[in-house]
Amino acid sequence: MKDAGFIFGSYIVTLGAILMFTFATLRRAKDSSQSVTEKDKTWL
Amino acid sequence: MSQVLQRTSPTGTRTTKVIGALALLVMAWVVVSGLILTPQDVVQGESVRIMYVHVPSAWIAYLAFIFTAVASASWLISKKHSMGFDRFAGASAEVGVMFMAITLITGSLWGRLTWGEFWQWDPRLTTTAFLFVTYVGYLAVRRLEGSVEQRARRSAVVAMLAVLEIPLVHFSVVLWRSLHQGATVLNPNGDVKMDDLMLFTLFSGVVGFTLVFVWLVLHRQRTMLLVDIANRQGLDAAIAARQTESLVK
Amino acid sequence: MDLSPRASEPSRKPRRWLPIILLSLVGVGGIVIVTQFLTSAIDYYCNVDEIGVRSGCEESTRLRVQGTVEQGSLQKSDGKTSFVMTFNNKSIDVVYAGDPGGVFQECISVVAHGRMIDSTFESNRIEVKHSNEYEEKNADRLDSSGSAACSQVQG
Numbered sequence: 001m002k003d004a005g006f007i008f009g010s011y012i013v014t015l016g017a018i019l020m021f022t023f024a025t026l027r028r029a030k031d032s033s034q035s036v037t038e039k040d041k042t043w044l
Numbered sequence: 045m046s047q048v049l050q051r052t053s054p055t056g057t058r059t060t061k062v063i064g065a066l067a068l069l070v071m072a073w074v075v076v077s078g079l080i081l082t083p084q085d086v087v088q089g090e091s092v093r094i095m096y097v098h099v100p101s102a103w104i105a106y107l108a109f110i111f112t113a114v115a116s117a118s119w120l121i122s123k124k125h126s127m128g129f130d131r132f133a134g135a136s137a138e139v140g141v142m143f144m145a146i147t148l149i150t151g152s153l154w155g156r157l158t159w160g161e162f163w164q165w166d167p168r169l170t171t172t173a174f175l176f177v178t179y180v181g182y183l184a185v186r187r188l189e190g191s192v193e194q195r196a197r198r199s200a201v202v203a204m205l206a207v208l209e210i211p212l213v214h215f216s217v218v219l220w221r222s223l224h225q226g227a228t229v230l231n232p233n234g235d236v237k238m239d240d241l242m243l244f245t246l247f248s249g250v251v252g253f254t255l256v257f258v259w260l261v262l263h264r265q266r267t268m269l270l271v272d273i274a275n276r277q278g279l280d281a282a283i284a285a286r287q288t289e290s291l292v293k
Numbered sequence: 294m295d296l297s298p299r300a301s302e303p304s305r306k307p308r309r310w311l312p313i314i315l316l317s318l319v320g321v322g323g324i325v326i327v328t329q330f331l332t333s334a335i336d337y338y339c340n341v342d343e344i345g346v347r348s349g350c351e352e353s354t355r356l357r358v359q360g361t362v363e364q365g366s367l368q369k370s371d372g373k374t375s376f377v378m379t380f381n382n383k384s385i386d387v388v389y390a391g392d393p394g395g396v397f398q399e400c401i402s403v404v405a406h407g408r409m410i411d412s413t414f415e416s417n418r419i420e421v422k423h424s425n426e427y428e429e430k431n432a433d434r435l436d437s438s439g440s441a442a443c444s445q446v447q448g
Contacts, residue, residue: 010150014097032270033054083429160395165330181319187312225425237426
């Protein structure tokens with residue numbers, strides 16, 4: 001494929017950014033949830 | 045079941061699991077179709093494949109910023125000033141900034157292949173860069189010192205002003221002379237000139253990115269609630285400790 | 294009750310300043326974008342037929358000129374690319390020192406940066422301005438028409 005570096009690069013940047021945001025959010029949630037009771041987790 | 049979910053992610057529910065699974069499926073299709081199945085463009089050749097991630101990310105960034113403005117307005121207007129609106133606004137803006145960054149990076153890679161340049165200060169690129177900088181500013185405003193109510197009020201005002209930039213960005217290619225091409229799908233005459241599989245893959249991208257957006261916002265706003273509760277508990281504990289100290293003295 | 298800050302507690306001051314520093318940078322960035330780039334971005338280019346006619350498109354200044362690469366005019370020799378650029382029935386000769394790259398070809402819209410010197414536009418930067426139409430590449434039709442962009446323009 002011509003210009004494969006640019007094309008694959010754009011997909012890697014996209015998926016990489018989404019994955020990084022996902023892991024950062026889930027990690028923050030885990031850290032913060034330890035001191036919070038089940039009652040306060042209104043979505044459960 | 046909820047305990048299993050809690051172990052994997054404290055902010056997850058059955059709904060987020062379903063949305064997440066659907067998002068993974070659709071995104072996998074977009075990658076396969078965008079990189080392999082769709083044809084080359086008659087003029088742009090292989091570089092057209094960048095469109096399937098660039099265009100949906102731009103649209104979802106717009107959508108995220110519009111949701112931020114609507115939630116901010118709801119917080120300001122509502123009598124109860126429900127902090128849920130504020131957290132939703134903040135979560136949506138964070139995800140929107142991420143998608144805007146993706147738009148700028150993938151756009152510059154596409155620009156290098158088609159225009160021959162990574163970046164040019166033409167109307168579309170300049171207004172998009174300004175929009176990105178504005179929302180980075182919005183996120184900084186949210187992190188300023190103050191109570192959660194102060195945070196909500198300040199950021200709501202910024203969000204309602206910042207959203208006015210979106211029509212300027214979208215119509216910059218019509219209002220002014222731009223190097224960036226005009227809109228293909230959202231053009232004023234509604235005549236879409238695009239190969240069928242290309243168009244289907246582009247719409248799949250919009251659906252996939254929307255599912256990712258919903259999943260991320262749900263998790264992020266719940267995380268924000270956990271952080272707010274943890275901070276409040278920390279403050280309550282500190283005050284209680286001081287009260288105990290003063291009683292002992 | 295003593296509510297004065299504790300000296301022994303870890304200081305969180307650096308984190309407090311972070312949003313203010315970021316906000317200042319954002320403010321400076323925003324001002325630079327508006328004052329330095331947005332004003333010149335609004336009139337990104339002059340069309341070929343506006344050279345020497347429209348305000349801001351004077352022949353004596355450095356220009357960004359937009360037009361279409363005329364079919365059959367493209368020549369490459371001695372490391373230089375020359376072609377005729379047309380817009381609204383007006384044409385100029387363009388000479389570019391190098392190969393424009395990208396998807397540069399005949400019948401495509403381009404923006405050339407440079408100066409008018411002796412009725413020739415001497416360019417040191419060419420940007421390709423592709424259309425908002427996307428069409429499947431068809432090898433048979435490409436062979437018969439000669440240029441992809443011309444086949445798209447002609448339908």
